Amino acid sequence: MSRKTNIIMPTDEEDARINQGIALDSDNPELTETDFRTMKPAAEVSPALAKARRVRGPQKSLTKRSVSLRLDQDVLEKFKSTGPGWQTRINDALRRACG
Template sequence: MPRKPEFIMPTDEEDALINRGISLDADSPELTAEDFFNAKPASVAVPELAAQRRVRGPQKAPTKRLVSIRLDPDLIDRLKQDGPGWQRRVNDMLRQAVGMTS
């Protein structure tokens, strides 16, 4: 299962419409090479915003504990074949194996 859905490229007509919309938007002009050359880091341009640090709030669900376990490489490869979420699935398999099905 792919991690990201397939990207659909716009047709030439759709691309032209998109670019026309960009060129007409005075509030959000397309940046030029000169704009990028003259750009300043956020810490210089808006230091009061750049200095703010975002803090993650408390978790809403009970936290899990980090453990270290050594597994055979072929087992890990097989578990990862089913895609993202493999660690959650291992957790579910272990619960079932020890009779703690939820």
Template sequence: MTKRDPITDAEEAEIQAGIASDPDNPEWTESDFKNARPFVEAFPALAAQIRRARGPQKAPTKQLVSLRLDQDIVERFKASGPGWQSRMNEALRRASENLSRV
């Protein structure tokens, strides 16, 4: 993250003046607040589409884990394109078949 000097009072005043004069985002009036409706009521079809964008995982469910892998291995799988996580899972599955059971 880049460290920046704090803005001056003059810069702050210029920013606030720009906000106040923005024609695309005027200050709300009492009437605006009275007429406001929740997104779900104003756009029910779009709200439904957003809700069903991704549901619960279908069986068999996978377990979320965090592990550290060598950078070159991850880069090699990522370079293979979309679906690299599934290919990595399959490679681990094949490798696990060679492990002795404890």
């Protein structure tokens, strides 16, 4: 099932203005082919930063578990049609059903 996106492509005029702004930004120039060829992996440039791993802090409430669940297509479509947060709404409906 494909995900629908809300990407709005810029018009040719908007694209030209965006590219002009990029060209005028001396603090953040657009990368060239040469820039890409000379790049080095982060681990090579800064090993300490490359090894740093973010760790999730302690849970404030019970941790949810990931499960595989088979639902009727119409039920799934109904929840998904209500937009982002549909999985939370399914969880809430199941919680209400459990009493």
